[in-house]
Amino acid sequence: MKDFYEAIKKFHDKFEMKGTNNEDMNFRLNLLIEELGELAQAVTKGKSREEVMEENIDLLNLVIGNFVSMGASLEEIDSAFWKKYDKIMNRKKKKIEGGNYRVSDFKN
Numbered sequence: 001m002k003d004f005y006e007a008i009k010k011f012h013d014k015f016e017m018k019g020t021n022n023e024d025m026n027f028r029l030n031l032l033i034e035e036l037g038e039l040a041q042a043v044t045k046g047k048s049r050e051e052v053m054e055e056n057i058d059l060l061n062l063v064i065g066n067f068v069s070m071g072a073s074l075e076e077i078d079s080a081f082w083k084k085y086d087k088i089m090n091r092k093k094k095k096i097e098g099g100n101y102r103v104s105d106f107k108n
């Protein structure tokens with residue numbers, strides 16, 4: 001995580017994103033939606049593994065960029081990650097409609 005974070009921080013610094021729309025979370029949401037759409041297309045259109053990987057990396061870079069934009073430290077990200085990890089590891093797995101399985105915080 002540290003290497004990825006520092007690389008994306010470097011990207012933000014290189015293109016002087018601090019204080020611009022590039023670090024505005026509303027703008028970033030649009031970028032995330034755009035990249036999620038590209039991933040959806042890659043998957044549903046049966047694109048190559050390399051293309052699906054690339055679209056996932058686009059999303060990962062944006063999420064890491066969200067942390068940079070928020071001024072979150074590596075320690076804060078680490079803490080938030082493990083807090084959520086504990087939650088998801090204590091969830092239940094259930095069979096849902098359509099015969100699929102889902103791990104979630106089921107209320108019943």
Ligand SMILES: [Mg+2]
Nearest residue numbers: 035038055058
């Ligand atoms: Mg993309």
